[in-house]
Amino acid sequence: MRTSPLSAASLYYVTVDDxxxxxxxxxxxxxxxxxxxxxxxxxxxxxxxxxxQGGAFAILMMGKT
Structure with a gap:
């Protein structure tokens, strides 16, 4: 079984340009x-x-609309 440092809690997403x-x-x-x-x-x-410091988050680059 693979373990992950991510928990089953909410994950914050940050939008980025690149x-x-x-x-x-x-x-x-x-x-x-x-x-x-x-x-x-x-x-x-x-x-x-x-x-x-161990804080989990996600980065998201939006697609072209």
Whole structure:
């Protein structure tokens, strides 16, 4: 069984303009990508992340409408 640092609680989503740049900045500053980048229906991409203190959140780049 695979364990994950994410719990069954709510996950905050933050919209960003550029997922790749955001992921690079996150990792440069000690954060991690736990799951993703994944395509979402209707366009855009999402990734579940963890900050250096263990706080979980997700980043979302919206697709073109």
């Amino acid at each position: 997922n790749d740049a955001t992921v690079a900045t996150l990792q440069k500053n000690g954060g991690q990508v736990l799951n993703g980048l994944m395509d979402v229906p209707g366009g855009g991409k999402v990734a579940q992340c963890m900050d250096p």
